[in-house]
Amino acid sequence: MNLSEQRPEHKISIRGLSDREFFYGHKACPGCGGSLALRLALKVLGERSYAVVPAGCMSAVGFIFPQMAFGCNAIISTFPGTASMLSGIAAGARALGIEDFHAVGFAGDGGTADIGLQALSGAIDRHDKIIYICYDNEAYMNTGVQKSGLTPSGARTTTSPAGKRLRGAVTRKKPMFEIVAAHGIDYAATASVGHPLDYLRKLEHARTVEGTSYLHVFAPCPVGWGHETAETIAVAKNAVDCGLWYLAAYEDGKFVLNHNPGEFGSIRDYLFGQNRFRHLQEQDVSDIEAQRDAKWARIRREWSV
Amino acid sequence: MSCPVRNRSFIPPVALGDYPVGTAFPAGHLVDTNAAWRSIRPVIEATACSNCLICWLLCPDGVIQRHDRGALQIDYDYCKGCGICARECRQKAISMENEGNYGK
Amino acid sequence: MESETKAFLSGNEAVARAVRLARPHVIAAYPITPQTTVIERLAEMVEEESLKSEYLHVESEHSALSACIGSSAVGARTFTATSSQGLLYMAECLHYASGGRFPIVMMNANRSVALPWNIYGDQRDSLSLLDCGWIQVYAEDAQESLDLVLQAYAIAEHPEVLTPMMINLDGFVITHTYELVNVPGQREIDLFLPPFNTTNKMDFDSPRSLAFTAGPAYNQAFKQLQHLAMVKASKVIGDVEERFGRLVGRNYPGLIETLYCEDAEYIIVTLGSVAGTIRPVIEKLRSGGERVGLVRIRYMRPFPDAEIRRALAGAAAVGVLEKDISFGFEGTVFTNVSSALMRAQVVPPRLLNFVGGLGGKDISAADIELIFKRLKKSEPGETVEFI
Numbered sequence: 001m002n003l004s005e006q007r008p009e010h011k012i013s014i015r016g017l018s019d020r021e022f023f024y025g026h027k028a029c030p031g032c033g034g035s036l037a038l039r040l041a042l043k044v045l046g047e048r049s050y051a052v053v054p055a056g057c058m059s060a061v062g063f064i065f066p067q068m069a070f071g072c073n074a075i076i077s078t079f080p081g082t083a084s085m086l087s088g089i090a091a092g093a094r095a096l097g098i099e100d101f102h103a104v105g106f107a108g109d110g111g112t113a114d115i116g117l118q119a120l121s122g123a124i125d126r127h128d129k130i131i132y133i134c135y136d137n138e139a140y141m142n143t144g145v146q147k148s149g150l151t152p153s154g155a156r157t158t159t160s161p162a163g164k165r166l167r168g169a170v171t172r173k174k175p176m177f178e179i180v181a182a183h184g185i186d187y188a189a190t191a192s193v194g195h196p197l198d199y200l201r202k203l204e205h206a207r208t209v210e211g212t213s214y215l216h217v218f219a220p221c222p223v224g225w226g227h228e229t230a231e232t233i234a235v236a237k238n239a240v241d242c243g244l245w246y247l248a249a250y251e252d253g254k255f256v257l258n259h260n261p262g263e264f265g266s267i268r269d270y271l272f273g274q275n276r277f278r279h280l281q282e283q284d285v286s287d288i289e290a291q292r293d294a295k296w297a298r299i300r301r302e303w304s305v
Numbered sequence: 306m307s308c309p310v311r312n313r314s315f316i317p318p319v320a321l322g323d324y325p326v327g328t329a330f331p332a333g334h335l336v337d338t339n340a341a342w343r344s345i346r347p348v349i350e351a352t353a354c355s356n357c358l359i360c361w362l363l364c365p366d367g368v369i370q371r372h373d374r375g376a377l378q379i380d381y382d383y384c385k386g387c388g389i390c391a392r393e394c395r396q397k398a399i400s401m402e403n404e405g406n407y408g409k
Numbered sequence: 410m411e412s413e414t415k416a417f418l419s420g421n422e423a424v425a426r427a428v429r430l431a432r433p434h435v436i437a438a439y440p441i442t443p444q445t446t447v448i449e450r451l452a453e454m455v456e457e458e459s460l461k462s463e464y465l466h467v468e469s470e471h472s473a474l475s476a477c478i479g480s481s482a483v484g485a486r487t488f489t490a491t492s493s494q495g496l497l498y499m500a501e502c503l504h505y506a507s508g509g510r511f512p513i514v515m516m517n518a519n520r521s522v523a524l525p526w527n528i529y530g531d532q533r534d535s536l537s538l539l540d541c542g543w544i545q546v547y548a549e550d551a552q553e554s555l556d557l558v559l560q561a562y563a564i565a566e567h568p569e570v571l572t573p574m575m576i577n578l579d580g581f582v583i584t585h586t587y588e589l590v591n592v593p594g595q596r597e598i599d600l601f602l603p604p605f606n607t608t609n610k611m612d613f614d615s616p617r618s619l620a621f622t623a624g625p626a627y628n629q630a631f632k633q634l635q636h637l638a639m640v641k642a643s644k645v646i647g648d649v650e651e652r653f654g655r656l657v658g659r660n661y662p663g664l665i666e667t668l669y670c671e672d673a674e675y676i677i678v679t680l681g682s683v684a685g686t687i688r689p690v691i692e693k694l695r696s697g698g699e700r701v702g703l704v705r706i707r708y709m710r711p712f713p714d715a716e717i718r719r720a721l722a723g724a725a726a727v728g729v730l731e732k733d734i735s736f737g738f739e740g741t742v743f744t745n746v747s748s749a750l751m752r753a754q755v756v757p758p759r760l761l762n763f764v765g766g767l768g769g770k771d772i773s774a775a776d777i778e779l780i781f782k783r784l785k786k787s788e789p790g791e792t793v794e795f796i
Contacts, residue, residue: 017362
């Protein structure tokens with residue numbers, strides 16, 4: 001099943017998307033993957049959205065008094081509390097009789113997988129009608145590229161430097177998609193700014209979910225990853241092609257793989273195209289390949305392909 | 306409002322009474338531009354453009370404006386010159402040119 | 410008033426009754442002893458549909474207040490409750506709510522803060538957070554607790570105040586002790602508390618950005634406005650009490666309550682339920698001809714500096730009795746009282762600080778008599794005495 005055949009009810013036409021811009025004039029770095037993820041999400045979700053953005057890149061660049069880059073209602077949440085603030089907004093609006101709206105959060109690594117994980121877990125547990133979008137740039141970028149729970153093995157960050165003894169991050173990405181799925185969440189999906197139509201389809205589906213949705217969007221960061229600003233989309237696509245990221249969905253207790261690469265693209269090309277991996281040695285690359293292979297063996301065995 | 310707009314007549318608050326109550330302010334209120342960030346700018350060659358809208362879709366800043374008829378236009382007040390549009394254009398219809406050629 | 414009923418309630422149950430009358434849209438709270446029975450009663454009311462609120466089972470106190478901020482940010486009236494460890498867990502959210510000018514009402518069960526672990530009442534939790542920008546009031550009994558919850562919404566939601574408010578009940582002593590309480594009728598309270606209406610919210614008719622960043626050029630002005638709103642609250646509190654008195658029939662004396670201060674030589678200043686222990690001692694001593702008096706501070710923020718000066722101006726000796734200590738210096742209430750006196754050079758000849766009741770340690774009538782004896786003695790001694 002290829003990408004364009006899935007979910008015919010959510011067939012996306014680029015021309016059919018709204019012209020309206022709800023995230024404009026912001027101060028994100030040139031080529032920022034996260035800002036694209038946010039911009040596209042609000043295009044799909046529309047003006048009746050309450051956007052909740054915790055401490056992180058997107059809030060830092062979008063709400064600097066008197067420059068307000070969000071064209072729809074938006075609020076900065078407490079750092080750990082994106083999901084609980086979303087729950088509060090949904091409950092408050094419900095109690096006030098406000099209908100036909102989206103409560104959508106845009107959190108980065110920290111706001112999702114680390115400091116924000118507890119609140120996210122609670123919101124899923126309550127099945128609150130919210131959409132939680134994690135823009136994954138694989139480190140705490142806003143504070144200057146420190147290691148996060150979503151930093152991949154071997155990546156150099158300011159708190160996991162690449163030196164003689166340790167060569168970048170020694171831990172693996174927290175499997176956030178699987179973690180929220182293990183909660184029995186109503187709908188979860190992984191996405192990438194390198195596969196925008198797939199992302200847009202998943203946003204369209206999240207609109208309709210009567211419960212909690214989680215979208216995990218792979219969003220390259222030129223500054224933190226060390227690649228050209230123009231390459232953001234290509235890097236994101238390469239990550240999926242070489243199997244270091246995957247496009248999948250979880251709903252009704254079932255995992256579905258949306259994109260199954262026939263032969264993987266070059267992991268070496270992907271890694272050495274970014275400064276944060278340039279220090280890796282052959283053994284490191286082999287280890288990363290082995291991790292990828294093990295993961296994909298399990299995916300292909302256990303998920304619907 | 307279809308897009309946040311620049312408020313050219315904005316006067317920064319001075320007296321306490323000029324400030325909003327709470328931390329609440331109208332959405333989509335812009336005061337300054339991002340043009341000065343650029344050293345190169347995208348230029349669309351209209352005759353080569355197939356109007357596929359991929360550049361419009363993928364601009365992280367949303368500065369490419371589409372019209373039903375006619376060429377795509379770029380809001381150079383807010384373009385940061387990242388080059389994604391030129392890189393992703395299938396027709397190679399966008400070139401990144403030296404900002405210095407365009408004066409201020 | 411006609412539709413008022415009498416009920417035998419604990420302080421926590423009285424708070425729950427008041428919350429129901431106030432008709433909040435959203436309740437979000439996490440259980441912690443000795444607050445639990447408030448949110449348990451509220452859950453029962455929601456289940457039986459005598460209270461139509463959204464009830465969120467949040468997974469922590471930080472999430473409780475974050476959720477309330479979210480609800481308030483769309484224009485909903487909210488309620489939460491907590492105590493000690495929980496109050497401190499949500500500490501950043503306290504600043505967030507006050508800086509964002511969200512008029513959330515919270516009941517705090519005053520309880521000692523670990524370490525050591527202790528579930529009993531002292532006031533270290535809320536007194537260590539006087540600077541967070543919340544209006545703080547301290548109740549003496551269940552009736553006052555009930556009435557304060559109702560008044561709190563009127564004060565907090567007032568357009569010139571728009572500041573969240575914390576109602577403090579001594580842990581176990583008020584929260585779990587039963588007394589006969591007058592519960593106002595819904596009709597009176599609907600007249601007293603109109604629906605919450607604000608422009609400080611996200612709104613589809615007028616989209617806004619909330620809880621934004623303000624840099625060095627602008628930040629201080631926002632904080633100054635917050636301070637001025639809290640100062641303004643002093644006047645609003647008086648107006649609200651006056652309206653409450655007319656509609657419900659019970660009157661409250663403002664930011665402080667005084668007993669016999671007009672002629673007292675020796676005055677104890679304190680907060681909360683311990684005033685109930687002090688009153689009979691005062692009556693006993695006065696019947697023996699001693700000119701003693703009491704100041705019960707109700708509102709610690711905004712601080713009633715003018716009222717304190719007026720009450721203590723004629724005293725020969727003043728003792729501030731409090732259930733907290735700012736380690737390395739003195740009790741916080743003492744610091745506040747001293748500052749209020751110093752700034753107008755109203756200084757009684759002797760000003761002493763008595764720290765007691767920590768971790769629920771009992772304060773007896775005998776302890777109170779001992780304090781009055783200390784006030785009468787003329788030898789110098791330690792300013793801070795643990796009783």
